[in-house]
Amino acid sequence: MTELCVGGASVDFDEAKIWAYDYLANDRILSAYPAYDGYPGSPTTFIGPQDLLAPALLNVSQNPIPAYYGLEALMGPLNERLDALPLQTELATAGSKTIDHLVELFGVLEERPTKYVKLVTLSKVLHRKRPKLIPLFDAHIYWCYTLRPDAPVPEQPGRSYAGYRSAWLRAVQKDLHSQLDQWKEIAAIAPGPQITPLRALDIIGWELGKRRR
Template sequence: MRIGDQVITTGRALEILQEYSGRFPDTIRYFDGVVACGRQPVQAPHHVTMADLGRLVVMNTNLRSNDVPRLLAVDARAEFSAVPVDARLEDAAPGSDLLAAATRLYDRFGLGDGTEDAAKRSKLLHLKRPLLVPVFDSHIERVYGPAKDRIGSYWEAARQDLLLAENVAAFDELEAELRKPLQEPPRRHLLALGRLRWLDIIAWTLGGDSEHAARSIATAGR
């Protein structure tokens, strides 16, 4: 598999996903909204709620007190309405109407510049459009930085990785493995996350050094 500028085996990808589900079950439950029967439908799909911001806390998003009223005050109903809840990143090709609409939505939630702002926006909007908006933070930047600089956009770099033939085959293999009978709940829950979130988990793990990983594990967040 190719993840950003790194290459790993499918077996290693499966290990990463399993390790993540074991370390951060609360993230999968509360941020991703995965319950026994699968991922919950998107809640309040056309506006941001306090519940959304609470879910961001589980991901160690570093929300500041003044971020909360600013995000809640954004009126993006028109922008949300222009982006279907089930829209997929794979379909957001450069120049497409979907990418243009998604970009307008993303731009409505700017808090400032830099990676921290991108992390807050991407995690928030991933909750609203989980098949379309890729999560971004400093760990992922370490893995996708060269590809982003080369291609010009992290979204497009992630989209290309989702569509890459060898990655599609690897994702198919991962799904088949996770669908095997008698799987433990954490492994079954991974199925509900979908491939875009898998891409995030794998990239985040690959981009994390020992110090960051230790901090994340200790705080039981991410």
């Protein structure tokens, strides 16, 4: 039996493939795929107004209008920092400098605080622009990496947002790199549009968090 790990949570690999099939290819089950992954968005590698609607396809925001305007206000600094992250860069093999760039990218949230835009919403926009590099974040992923017993990035009083994100990104990178063949196999289940191993990790992490009770 092969265990597939996301942070401090795990599932049998064969079971994970069943979850992925239901999410990606089972026509009888309604999911965010292919709506989110196939949404056209901006035709460039930078964030455009069309991309700001993508989080709604993952049921992220209960306040879509203020979230849209908040994201719109952040487009300038976000695109400046995206320019330092080539499209083909992969988190699995990224160096420390690239991780630091990602932390700086997320740091826009503190430099220009916006009430309705947090990491959950922002990551849904950014992942589509650099799908091999930028992971998605939500309460289920947080549970896997932080709240689960033996999680690799436990809560730590006094730690900065940047410090948490740096540790989280490195933990995701470890899970991605050490199990890359399995993530590729799960990603290949998608009938089209294609998804990356990083998106496959998110799908299984989301399922693990959803089923934790």
